[in-house]
Amino acid sequence: MLFGVRNYANFRPLAACRGLPADASAAASARFAQLIEWCGEDALHGTTWITWAEVKAVDWDEPAEKPDKRLHEYHQTPNGLRMTGKCSWSPAFAEAVGLERGEDREWPEGSEWLVGDTLYRSVTIRRRNAVTETGEWQPVWKAMETLAAQHGDDNVRLVVWFDD
Incomplete structure (x- = not known):
């Protein structure tokens, strides 16, 4: 950033x-x-x-000018979805959407995939999200x-x- x-x-x-x-x-x-x-x-x-x-x-x-290359990962908790990280490569996600190892793809803002108990979401972040207070x-x-x-x-x- x-x-x-x-x-x-x-x-x-x-x-x-x-x-x-x-x-x-x-x-x-x-x-x-x-x-x-x-x-x-x-x-x-x-x-x-x-x-x-x-x-x-x-x-x-x-x-940012485009969505984050790393998909944001969320898990369901009793209080709703909780972000647990960002992934640049997940074998489970790749298998679910048919990606080859090392294949780099851009996803439209807001695209989501539920794979097992993990929700993957394409997100565009703001500068304050990258460098927090x-x-x-x-x-x-x-x-x-x-x-x-x-x-x-x-x-x-x-x-x-x-x-x-």
Whole structure:
């Protein structure tokens, strides 16, 4: 959702493929160079960055461009359906709908299949569903917000890269 890497939910990425900033900190630049030396240039990808000003401007209600590639799984409970996860591959689902192993298919929004006691549903999620208010990104946002209070929203950025 943020950087366009492993974008199974099909969001328009906010800050994809910007590369390592020329003025990145010495510590970030050194770590990046060290990882390239250890792992090779092909081991790291998706290097990019985002400012606190950009994070603050996010429309968290914006929906993804298409339904999530992972079908959402639900199980019946005494209180109704409860989401239990997302699946990118389920042998039971594949057999029920005639998919071959590794076959990738997009399903229309709202499509549903009941397979045994599991309901599979095609869902388009919103940004707030991908990065929740109480989720793992909150300590990062808090640190950026604290730094921005001292240095300004445009002067605080998060630099990221990904490995395989």
